[in-house]
Amino acid sequence: MxxxxxxxxxxxxxxxxxxxxxxxxxxxxxxxxxxxxxxxxxxxxxxxxxxxxxxxxxxxxxxxxxxxxxxxxxxxxxxxxxxxxxxxxxxxxxxxxxxxxxxxxxxxxxxxxxxxxxxxxxxxxxxxxxxxxxxxxxxxxxxxxxxxxxxxxxxxxVTDYKTALQEMLQVNGEIAIRYQVISESGPAHDKTFEVEVLVNDQALGRGRGRSKKQAEQAAAKNAVEAGN
Amino acid sequence: MxxxxxxxxxxxxxxxxxxxxxxxxxxxxxxxxxxxxxxxxxxxxxxxxxxxxxxxxxxxxxxxxxxxxxxxxxxxxxxxxxxxxxxxxxxxxxxxxxxxxxxxxxxxxxxxxxxxxxxxxxxxxxxxxxxxxxxxxxxxxxxxxxxxxxxxxxxxxVTDYKTALQEMLQVNGEIAIRYQVISESGPAHDKTFEVEVLVNDQALGRGRGRSKKQAEQAAAKNAVEAGN
Missing domain, CATH: 1.10.1520.10 (Ribonuclease III domain)
Known part of the structure; x- marks a missing residue:
């Protein structure tokens, strides 16, 4: 000891x-x-x-x-x-x-x-x-x-930013959250996606990833952090 | 405010x-x-x-x-x-x-x-x-x-003293806990019981109550408090 x-x-x-x-x-x-x-x-x-x-x-x-x-x-x-x-x-x-x-x-x-x-x-x-x-x-x-x-x-x-964003926004009532791919680049086996998250049709964040899902998470993270 | x-x-x-x-x-x-x-x-x-x-x-x-x-x-x-x-x-x-x-x-x-x-x-x-x-x-x-x-x-x-006593003692291994009525007094509709709790045949506490169950709890409480 x-x-x-x-x-x-x-x-x-x-x-x-x-x-x-x-x-x-x-x-x-x-x-x-x-x-x-x-x-x-x-x-x-x-x-x-x-x-x-x-x-x-x-x-x-x-x-x-x-x-x-x-x-x-x-x-x-x-x-x-x-x-x-x-x-x-x-x-x-x-x-x-x-x-x-x-x-x-x-x-x-x-x-x-x-x-x-x-x-x-x-x-x-x-x-x-x-x-x-x-x-x-x-x-x-x-x-x-x-x-x-x-x-x-x-x-x-571990954090699911999409859920976090949803919960953060719904504190203030029902809100429409959409994710849309704004670009796709690179060869088929090595693509990069860029996704934008829109809240009531207003862009709140962007993110990139190797899959749509990853890019959506990155966009949600971007929006969550901007909200802080 | x-x-x-x-x-x-x-x-x-x-x-x-x-x-x-x-x-x-x-x-x-x-x-x-x-x-x-x-x-x-x-x-x-x-x-x-x-x-x-x-x-x-x-x-x-x-x-x-x-x-x-x-x-x-x-x-x-x-x-x-x-x-x-x-x-x-x-x-x-x-x-x-x-x-x-x-x-x-x-x-x-x-x-x-x-x-x-x-x-x-x-x-x-x-x-x-x-x-x-x-x-x-x-x-x-x-x-x-x-x-x-x-x-x-x-x-x-809310506390169940009998369980508390058991858990307290079993920290140190298997132990035999017995409760025995040592006296019963009063008329049938208004009895008082006195119970003793014995741990490995050694008396550790006593308690009274209107039922055996109550008296056992009181005896366990007495033993737990003596152990503190």
Whole structure:
């Protein structure tokens, strides 16, 4: 744990005070069960707390970053961001997997690389950090390791901009949204489409893509971002 | 809104700065839809944020108040605490319903007293308060109006202490829990039972009630609280 404390200080500028809390965050139930007589605490309660602080910070981030997005769209984005595989990836990227205290059975069956276990570990760490340092530190940490990744990576892949645009506009009533191809170029096996999105016959955005569908998404994205 | 600002200051010591944010929190979609041309914002996005801050504060409260409760039990308690009817009740107790901006149709059909609408209003207010004053102020507010009520009211009614005790103990492996009646007193129509809960044949708690079931719950509660 001393090594972990040092790592947190060097990598993230976190001066973690309560070592026993850190130990709990990095202890899987399987380890606690194997050492029952020692009454070691495992990380499930901290995970409960960490999940809640993560949800809040991501919610606030989405609220501030996408002022035109309706609640339903933010909600979808949030659940994509905080899904297990995503959190497990951040745990690995932070090098947390090495410090996990795991039972022997789990270790043998590859638990140290399992998404559920690592996702829970990441949340438990956030819970511990909340108790040790407060919400601002948790927020700083997430803005270092997680939020920039959401922006460049996951986000592009997972958001359905056509739906987002529709929801954004229908906040103000029924509206007709049309997509039309304005150009097609290149040979058959390597075409580029350009699409325009029209809202009540007014052009709101343009986008390009290798398929009509891709170009429509790009046009919707363009319109959504212009609306922000 | 000026009257509401004054009320917040007098009743809760909250000096709310951003009036437009407060307005948004108190505006139902039905009102925004009726005034489309004015492009009034409604409270759905703030509700999204408020829900998240509420979950976190309740989670931290449960984590700190019930150190022996497993994650599953805290999770159940949390969802009971933050359910719609409960939040609507707090909105009414704070006198928020009077200030809600509601569409005419909703007003006619009794929307001003509807649990869904008032529960959402309460959450939206928490979201606005988070943005205006920060999480400590939201926490102070909830510790004034909501958390003491959970302690005395809802909580007693909704928690199944027998399950809580079971989950608490089984964190440390398989354990035999038995309830036995140690006394029965009073006439047939007005009996009182006293029950003892035994864990691996060791008495951990006692409780009384008008039925065996009630007395068992009381004994489990006694054991759970002793374990904290």
């Amino acid at each position: 001393q090594q972990l404390q040092k790592k947190l200080a060097v990598d993230f500028g976190i001066d973690f005070s309560d070592v026993s809390l850190l130990e709990t965050a990095f202890t899987h139930t399987s380890y606690a069960n194997e050492h029952r007589l020692l009454k070691i605490s495992h990380n499930e309660r901290l995970e409960f707390l960490g999940d809640a602080v993560l949800q809040l910070i991501i919610s606030r981030y989405l609220y501030q970053t996408y002022p035109q997005f309706p609640e339903g769209e933010m909600s979808k984005m949030r659940s994509t961001f905080v899904r297990e595989e995503s959190l497990a990836g951040f745990a690995r990227a932070c090098g947390f997997d090495r410090f996990l205290r795991l039972g022997k059975g789990e270790e043998k069956s590859g638990g140290r690389n399992r998404d559920t276990i690592l996702g829970d570990l990441f949340e438990a760490f956030l819970g511990a950090l909340l108790l040790d340092k407060g919400i601002e530190t948790v927020e700083d940490f997430l803005y270092q390791v997680m939020i920039p990744q959401l922006e460049v990576g996951n986000f592009e892949r | 000026q009257q509401l600002q004054k009320k917040l200051a007098v009743d809760f010591g909250i000096d709310f700065s951003d009036v437009s944010l407060l307005e948004t929190a108190f505006t139902h979609t039905s009102y925004a839809n009726e005034h489309r041309l004015l492009k009034i914002s409604h409270n759905e996005r703030l509700e999204f944020l408020g829900d998240a801050v509420l979950q976190l504060i309740i989670s931290r409260y449960l984590y700190q108040t019930y150190p022996q409760f497993p994650e599953g039990e805290m999770s159940k308690m949390r969802s009971t605490f933050v359910r719609e009817e409960s939040l609507a009740g707090f909105a009414r107790a704070c006198g928020f319903d009077r200030f809600l901006r509601l569409g005419k149709g909703e007003e006619k059909s009794g929307g001003r007293n509807r649990d869904t609408i008032l529960g959402d209003l309460f959450e939206a207010f928490l979201g606005a308060l988070l943005l205006d004053k920060g999480i400590e102020t939201v926490e102070d507010f909830l510790y004034q109006v909501m958390i003491p009520q959970l302690e005395v009211g809802n909580f007693e009614r």
